[in-house]
Amino acid sequence: MVRLRAVGEHGREDKNTSKTFCINDNIDVLIEILKRLDDKSIGVAACVCRLWCALTRNDALWEHLCFRQLSPPPEGVRTVVAALGGYRRLYTVCVKPVLTRLRKMKSGGEMWTRHEVELSLSLFCVDYYERLFLAGGGGGGGRIAGDAPPSSLMFLCKAVNV
Numbered sequence: 001m002v003r004l005r006a007v008g009e010h011g012r013e014d015k016n017t018s019k020t021f022c023i024n025d026n027i028d029v030l031i032e033i034l035k036r037l038d039d040k041s042i043g044v045a046a047c048v049c050r051l052w053c054a055l056t057r058n059d060a061l062w063e064h065l066c067f068r069q070l071s072p073p074p075e076g077v078r079t080v081v082a083a084l085g086g087y088r089r090l091y092t093v094c095v096k097p098v099l100t101r102l103r104k105m106k107s108g109g110e111m112w113t114r115h116e117v118e119l120s121l122s123l124f125c126v127d128y129y130e131r132l133f134l135a136g137g138g139g140g141g142g143r144i145a146g147d148a149p150p151s152s153l154m155f156l157c158k159a160v161n162v
Helices: 027-035 039-045 050-056 059-066 077-083 087-105 114-134
Strands: 002-007 013-021
Touching: 027 050, 027 059, 039 050, 039 059, 039 087, 059 077, 059 087, 077 114, 087 114
Parallel strands: none
Antiparallel strands: 002 013
């Protein structure tokens, strides 16, 4: 609970115009604040109360976090990402590892190139389909007993020293 007080003409607090403001009363302000946090801070905010926990599960918040480095976000991505598990999963599986590597390589918070975005989304799709089809989940695409496990394309996530 934050108590706001108006300051009068002479720099003194006007006790008659004291107002109380609770951050949980205005969801839009709270969402705007959460949009400016990093992933770890969003995780901490989820532990504050049930309302904040519900807000941190909002896919729009994670979409903003995923595409914070881009302007504007690519078109047609939302439906693909939603079908593959949502923006929170996209962030944890692909965007965060790529950002971690980029921070090690670059000193500043530069914008992503189109190729970096496409690579991240491609790896997200590869991870999803490998989990779905190679683990035997759906579509009859699982392994048959006795078959050798196919090689994974997730080696692309690891940095290569050329």
